[in-house]
Amino acid sequence: MIFFFGTRSSKIKERRLKRTTCSYCQSQDSFTVNTYGTYFHLFWIPLFPLFKKHIAECNHCKKSFSFAEFTPQMLKSLEVENNINPAKRPIWQGCGCLILTVFFLIVFSISLYGVYTRSGDSSNVIKVDPRKELLDADFKKMTQLLQRGKDSISISLKTCVDYNIVSGLETENISYFTRQNEDKLLVLLKIKDIKKVKAEFRKDILDIVEDCIFQLDKNKIFNELYIGVEGKWNTVLIRTPTQEDISGRFADKYKLLSFYGNDSLKQSKTKQPDTLKIE
Template sequence: MLIFFGTRSSRIQSQKVTSHTVCPHCESQNSFIATIFGTYFHIFWIPMFTLGKRTIVECSHCKKTYDEKELPESIRTALHKSLQDQPPKKAYWHCSGCFIILGASGLFLLLLIYALIFKAVKEDDFVSDDSPYNYEEVYTKDQTNYKTTNAETYAYQLKKDMLNTDYSPNIEKDKYSFALKLCLDAPSFGLDESTTGYFSKVSENKLLILVEIEELDVLTEPEKNKIYSKLNMCVDDILGGNTYQKYIGTFKNKTFTMLQTPEGVFKDDQAINELLLPFYEVKED
């Protein structure tokens, strides 16, 4: 039968007994050599742990050996003193199997922790990747936020532009407004020239024309329609061959009564500011 575990002994160290001794056998003085043996438990001849030490004393003169236990009291005391002065080295290799097991356990534990963390991270990824509902929700939310933010900016810009209408536009500063004022001829519609303001702005291939008319709420529908069509005609004249997308609006007190965009013509309650916001949208490259 194969014995694959058990105990073994090995010599750890030999050293001279330095304290004064006399050999009981040959009466030689200071002739003792102490040899320390370590006993260890092994599995497949791999030392696992120490079981204890045993010290054998040999007379270098007569070669008689004595077990520590059978030594006369005086020699045993001398031996202990000698070992105290010169402690024998420790045989750590008698525990090498133990260290291997400890190391392997530690490594296994580390790998286990790593695997658990890795698994947790992967599961997180899996949830977010494979959940179209969550993804869609976030995506839609982002889109909405994006649009809201831009729309707010555009609305702010539009309000600013509405405040910047000019009652007597300068040909240098705003040539379209200048030309439009001449073409529209506000007094011919019974409008007060000094309260009729103009604003124009070009962005990419888009043209914005804003006209502020003080009398809008006292004019009849036909009167207003005449103004709108003249306005449209004037803009076309002024642009000549330019193929701008036109955004034209007439307003009083920040409220539009007519808006003309590439989408069509909108009047009164239908002429909401938002219709002009596409003018402010900038194409992303």
């Protein structure tokens, strides 16, 4: 992410310096001093004020003087002006700070509330079903570059799917991953151009995969088949021995979790049946 930040300044006051003489053109009382408020900004939102800058200009000869060039006479006149008519910063120069403070207060209160409502927990460890991590990791392993030694089921499956697939899909763009767990088989497909198939026809892909596995599994090793199909952005189809999501648009990929076994906490008698502490 690119951050735009830095300092900016804006004019906050214009005053005349009385009882001064221009060292350049010797004009009397000819100085106008502009005071600028410098502030720190993030994405052009003023966060907090920094310093003030004074620049004097002689109205007669137009020479300008930075603060460092002010004569003692000018400094004194400015001091008098500051007492009579001080250059106050507008509130907006620090408004980002206020916004940030409010934002952090809100975030802090929410997290405090979260801690408070979870105070019944015996520990503060974030509890996640470890099977979700396994599934997420397997989803990332889908690849178009199948290697014979690594995932030979995917290779045979791809040959079969390529032959049977619904027309319109580029078979070269389909990624595969399979995993065996005793008599269970997990088959994951990623079809980036799934949009080319109308949602109501997408479930045909599940049937093709099922038929292909049935043909390939000559020794009848696999009793349970878990199929997940991912589109470009999300999971679109799920079929397991007990559940399915076949609308073709959105599917809950965590329905595949039972492939990895039962939720160990559901079996044990813990207070929180849906979660498991990760060691």
